[in-house]
Amino acid sequence: MNASKISARNVNVFYGQKQAISDVSLDFDSDVVTALIGPSGCGKSTFLRTLNRMNDTIANARVEGRIALDGEDIYAAEMDVVQLRARVGMVFQKPNPFPKSIFENVAYGPRIHGLASGSAQLADIVERSLKRAGLWDEVKDRLSDSGTALSGGQQQRLCIARAIAVDPEVILMDEPCSALDPIATARIEELIHELKGRYAIVIVTHNMQQAARVSQRTAFFHLGSLVEYGTTSDIFTNPRQERTKDYITGRYG
Amino acid sequence: MSILVLSFLVVGLGLIAWLTARMRAAGFRRATGARFSSLPSHHGAFVALWTVLPAALFLAVWATASPALVTDRVLTDPAAAQLPPPGFERAALLSEAREIAAGKSFGEPTPLAAKLAPAYADAQSHYDWIGSGVALLLAFACGAWAFTRVRPDFRARSKIERVIMALLLAASLIAILTTLGIVVSLLFESIRFFQMVPIGQFLFGTHWSPQVIDARDPGASLGALPLFWGTFFIGAVIAMIVAIPFGLMSAIYLTQYAHPRARAWMKPIIEVLAGVPTVVYGYFAALTVAPLVRDFAVSIGVSWASSESALAAGLVMGIMIIPFVSSMADDSIAAVPTAMRDGSLAMGATQSETIRRVLLPAALPGVVGGVLLAVSRAIGETMIVVMAASGVATLTLNPFASATTVTKQIVDLLTGEAEFDSPKTLAAFALGLTLFVVTLLLNIVALTVVKRYREAYE
Ligand SMILES: Nc1ncnc2c1ncn2[C@@H]1O[C@H](COP(=O)(O)OP(=O)(O)OP(=O)(O)O)[C@@H](O)[C@H]1O
Numbered sequence: 001m002n003a004s005k006i007s008a009r010n011v012n013v014f015y016g017q018k019q020a021i022s023d024v025s026l027d028f029d030s031d032v033v034t035a036l037i038g039p040s041g042c043g044k045s046t047f048l049r050t051l052n053r054m055n056d057t058i059a060n061a062r063v064e065g066r067i068a069l070d071g072e073d074i075y076a077a078e079m080d081v082v083q084l085r086a087r088v089g090m091v092f093q094k095p096n097p098f099p100k101s102i103f104e105n106v107a108y109g110p111r112i113h114g115l116a117s118g119s120a121q122l123a124d125i126v127e128r129s130l131k132r133a134g135l136w137d138e139v140k141d142r143l144s145d146s147g148t149a150l151s152g153g154q155q156q157r158l159c160i161a162r163a164i165a166v167d168p169e170v171i172l173m174d175e176p177c178s179a180l181d182p183i184a185t186a187r188i189e190e191l192i193h194e195l196k197g198r199y200a201i202v203i204v205t206h207n208m209q210q211a212a213r214v215s216q217r218t219a220f221f222h223l224g225s226l227v228e229y230g231t232t233s234d235i236f237t238n239p240r241q242e243r244t245k246d247y248i249t250g251r252y253g
Numbered sequence: 254m255s256i257l258v259l260s261f262l263v264v265g266l267g268l269i270a271w272l273t274a275r276m277r278a279a280g281f282r283r284a285t286g287a288r289f290s291s292l293p294s295h296h297g298a299f300v301a302l303w304t305v306l307p308a309a310l311f312l313a314v315w316a317t318a319s320p321a322l323v324t325d326r327v328l329t330d331p332a333a334a335q336l337p338p339p340g341f342e343r344a345a346l347l348s349e350a351r352e353i354a355a356g357k358s359f360g361e362p363t364p365l366a367a368k369l370a371p372a373y374a375d376a377q378s379h380y381d382w383i384g385s386g387v388a389l390l391l392a393f394a395c396g397a398w399a400f401t402r403v404r405p406d407f408r409a410r411s412k413i414e415r416v417i418m419a420l421l422l423a424a425s426l427i428a429i430l431t432t433l434g435i436v437v438s439l440l441f442e443s444i445r446f447f448q449m450v451p452i453g454q455f456l457f458g459t460h461w462s463p464q465v466i467d468a469r470d471p472g473a474s475l476g477a478l479p480l481f482w483g484t485f486f487i488g489a490v491i492a493m494i495v496a497i498p499f500g501l502m503s504a505i506y507l508t509q510y511a512h513p514r515a516r517a518w519m520k521p522i523i524e525v526l527a528g529v530p531t532v533v534y535g536y537f538a539a540l541t542v543a544p545l546v547r548d549f550a551v552s553i554g555v556s557w558a559s560s561e562s563a564l565a566a567g568l569v570m571g572i573m574i575i576p577f578v579s580s581m582a583d584d585s586i587a588a589v590p591t592a593m594r595d596g597s598l599a600m601g602a603t604q605s606e607t608i609r610r611v612l613l614p615a616a617l618p619g620v621v622g623g624v625l626l627a628v629s630r631a632i633g634e635t636m637i638v639v640m641a642a643s644g645v646a647t648l649t650l651n652p653f654a655s656a657t658t659v660t661k662q663i664v665d666l667l668t669g670e671a672e673f674d675s676p677k678t679l680a681a682f683a684l685g686l687t688l689f690v691v692t693l694l695l696n697i698v699a700l701t702v703v704k705r706y707r708e709a710y711e
């Protein structure tokens with residue numbers, strides 16, 4: 001029995017005829033931040049989206065292989081996708097708050113999953129999530145304002161608050177800072193540090209420094225394959241593969 | 254000279270102008286060997302345009318003005334003294350004389366018209382010559398003037414650009430001006446109507462029976478409130494009860510659930526439905542739906558149900574509007590960023606929860622705008638109600654009762670023998686104006702809403 005939170009074995013992903021991921025096996029542990037790096041188009045987002053079955057929403061995408069969450073195959077027929085996505089939350093590249101109030105944005109998940117038994121408890125969950133996402137102090141006086149009226153960085157933290165409001169076990173982040181300025185980015189990175197002990201976090205990033213700063217494990221993808229996987233310090237200081245070395249030293253495109 | 258020959262002449266002149274100006278410009282070019290901003294063909298086109306356009310413009314004005322001039326001249330003829338006073342009869346005689354003069358009369362001519370015919374022919378040719386002369390002179394003079402401007406450094410190229418812009422502007426103005434003209438004439442006739450019938454009585458009166466109008470108090474039987482109600486009831490209530498849910502649901506299915514392959518054939522089919530001539534829907538309403546509705550009403554105990562019920566017309570109108578609502582809703586839903594949808598799905602929401610809680614609220618303004626446009630279309634719709642709605646105006650909430658609409662009444666008022674000064678006929682214009690104002694307002698509101706919505710997501 002594997003002790004990893006998520007374990008992916010021999011995963012292949014196809015878009016129609018085109019293979020985007022070939023034979024990737026990776027384990028993600030709880031309490032650990034794992035960074036996925038690699039050149040554009042190498043399949044990082046695609047792989048990330050297999051972990052909460054968001055690829056289901058793409059009409060021509062097909063996933064092969066076995067991905068288990070706590071030993072349970074998430075592609076099995078009896079897997080409940082609604083439950084799965086409550087356990088494996090996701091934060092997108094571009095902040096995508098719903099066109100609703102800040103409160104409603106965070107309350108969205110708890111409402112869907114029936115996590116609160118009353119409005120007081122719901123308000124509690126919203127407050128706790130916003131606090132954890134480091135946004136509470138900035139928005140506590142205007143919870144009924146529209147979520148889309150916040151700044152980009154605040155919107156992204158709102159999306160993180162929204163994701164953690166349902167108490168997930170894993171949080172997937174796809175380039176969560178690429179649309180943000182350095183200050184907002186620093187805040188998100190800080191936040192990732194604070195969240196680390198509580199969730200398994202998988203983050204896709206193009207920013208090598210960011211990967212080095214926030215993650216403990218790093219996986220390097222190239223052309224749909226996993227090239228190298230190890231502790232972040234090993235990957236960055238002592239890569240075993242030539243391709244990894246070229247990429248992290250910036251010699252690769 | 255006939256207008257055809259004249260046009261040929263003017264165009265011929267234009268052609269000559271083009272060739273000579275081109276040659277002249279080419280000559281300059283060869284002589285100096287330098288490069289100029291305009292090519293010889295630009296100079297040619299410039300001079301040709303100056304030759305043709307003023308003459309053509311004059312001819313257009315002349316064609317509308319000359320008939321009146323001709324008639325004026327005929328009226329100075331001694332025989333014209335016997336004409337009846339201005340009115341329908343006089344106009345008929347004059348037009349008959351004109352036909353005879355043009356050699357197009359059939360049957361036995363009226364003696365007076367026959368007497369006037371030579372005068373007509375005479376006046377016609379008189380003004381024809383004047384018109385032709387002026388047109389040719391104009392073409393020649395303007396062409397010659399333009400020709401003198403052909404110089405090596407003359408920027409014919411940019412001048413042509415401006416002429417082309419002016420032409421395009423004129424083309425777009427024509428549609429606007431025509432509409433404006435229609436509105437103004439509608440306004441005038443309506444003002445005449447409101448001099449006979451107080452506007453309050455017309456708008457809020459509840460009794461509509463234009464067939465029997467008391468000459469002393471025409472307003473008493475021209476209260477249009479039942480028509481407005483009928484229009485609203487059929488077009489905005491019954492039709493929308495059908496069109497909104499079905500249109501919306503088909504849009505949701507097509508954007509969210511349908512496999513791309515299913516969407517590829519279903520969407521065009523729905524759009525084709527929007528192109529079915531409304532008279533076909535009219536048939537369907539009158540011959541199929543209306544009897545069904547009546548039978549149904551009778552079977553549930555409404556023995557007096559009308560076979561021209563509001564329900565039948567409204568149902569079919571609703572079906573007609575479905576594709577319209579569906580495609581507007583489709584656009585609005587498709588305009589909601591996919592990121593929004595993905596965000597909701599990633600929270601574990603199901604597809605229908607995502608639609609209900611995120612997509613529809615986000616798309617709501619667009620959908621509302623689309624529905625308003627659909628309403629404005631429904632209340633202006635004529636053919637279905639002409640064929641299936643009743644002519645009797647009743648103020649009723651009962652869908653099985655007969656109801657009539659503004660458009661149907663306009664048709665009824667203007668068909669059959671119509672005297673142009675009676676309140677009955679003029680009422681049609683007042684109705685038309687009211688309908689126009691209401692649909693205009695609806696469209697403005699709807700388009701503003703839709704535009705705001707589009708801007709919200711860039
Ligand atoms: N919906 C799709 N349909 C077809 N092909 C796709 C689709 N999404 C991605 N791909 C292809 O799959 C490959 C991997 O794409 P993916 O988005 O996973 O790359 P990525 O590593 O996230 O790139 P980036 O760093 O630019 O975000 C690319 O070649 C891409 O063209």
Ligand SMILES: [Mg+2]
Pocket residue numbers: 044045046174
């Ligand atoms: Mg990506």
